[in-house]
């Protein structure tokens with residue numbers, strides 16, 4: 001059975017001991033960031049490795065600065081390749097953003113300029129990365145709070161052109177899309193119209209936080225997923241037409257494992273319902 | 289052609305990481321962009337998204353500062369008492385010492401920055417050594433595990449070499465950094481020799497050493513045979529063997545060969 005379907009969960013430090021002690025995985029798959037695992041040791045690391053050997057895992061990168069200009073660190077790439085092979089991750093994803101400039105790193109997902117020049121730069125970097133990796137590469141759409149420089153195109157067009165130019169897969173983060181639609185005042189379903197949904201291999205779903213002071217939603221991954229985001233996931237899944245895996249992200253204010261698994265369960269129900277056959281109306285009336 | 293994308297990224301890094309850059313940006317975003325070679329449409333975009341770009345600055349600061357208190361709790365307590373923690377973080381971020389794509393490398397970058405800049409060390413001459421010792425605990429706890437070695441002797445002898453655990457660190461400080469606490473963050477001056485390591489349970493351990501014992505272990509770490517290392521320092525061979533046997537029991541030494 002393909003484990004990479006249904007709703008998985010990001011493997012987080014506070015849950016390691018509990019998850020490692022289980023005899024089987026409580027989720028269809030986990031997601032993990034290789035850069036937080038490779039080159040480490042000690043008891044916590046041993047727990048991570050025990051889980052990764054036992055359970056299916058998808059890898060997700062945070063700091064490759066795909067739209068940046070700094071050369072990739074050779075040892076980081078070597079470690080990544082090794083990790084992807086060890087974990088048998090079906091693909092590897094990174095955000096369409098930049099994180100570093102001039103050797104200095106921000107560890108923040110920063111927006112690209114929405115320009116033709118920026119498209120071709122990012123496409124070239126993505127093609128280099130694809131040539132380095134032993135598995136297919138996916139770009140994730142990010143939450144962006146500002147445009148960087150004068151835009152020549154919409155964010156939608158920018159993202160679609162990079163996907164097409166790089167000829168890579170798409171990690172559709174449905175919460176990022178929702179956050180952007182609220183912060184920038186557009187309709188999320190309209191945004192999805194005409195987008196290359198055939199490229200979607202995985203989805204992310206997460207919670208976010210409204211900051212009154214800034215009048216801004218920040219993609220904190222620090223709260224439960226809200227219903228409109230779950231509904232958007234359920235709306236897009238049949239349009240993708242395949243039961244692509246959805247990953248529940250939670251990075252701050254991390255609840256107990258039991259609470260997180262209960263949240264996963266409720267999202268899984270919405271996921272299953274999205275693929276349930278539509279009942280034929282009127283059948284009951286015929287029987288009468 | 290990637291000049292414009294590059295120029296934009298270079299420009300906003302000054303806003304994101306430098307306190308002075310942020311102040312200049314907040315005062316006049318267009319001028320800030322112009323000084324950094326951006327054309328007028330890009331300057332106008334900076335100005336239009338001014339509050340949001342300042343939000344990014346806050347997010348970056350949060351992301352880069354967040355891992356520090358866990359690793360440097362005593363140093364942070366000391367600087368917070370002096371109301372200088374934020375200034376320390378500002379100077380650290382502006383230094384652009386955070387370069388690795390591994391988030392965990394923010395810790396050693398902080399120590400490297402203290403060493404290079406000398407920040408705060410006129411007031412607190414022990415600051416770098418305290419930070420180093422606090423970092424060593426974290427480094428030892430997450431140091432990569434090594435595959436078990438076969439065929440090691442469990443009892444030391446003069447003609448054998450010592451095989452240390454990969455986490456063993458022979459440390460020398462001019463302050464008793466291991467005695468500093470959050471309540472009492474200023475360590476006393478005085479030559480301090482320590483051996484840090486991870487024990488069999490995965491916990492951080494530290495043993496106090498004499499100057500002689502530290503010099504002896506340094507030679508053993510370099511690969512000297514035990515007898516040769518002890519003789520070179522005029523050490524009592526029996527005491528030297530006892531020290532090694534004790535460290536093996538504790539887990540700092542894997543065995544002898």
Ligand SMILES: [Fe+2]
Nearest residue numbers: 140173204249
């Ligand atoms: Fe995501």
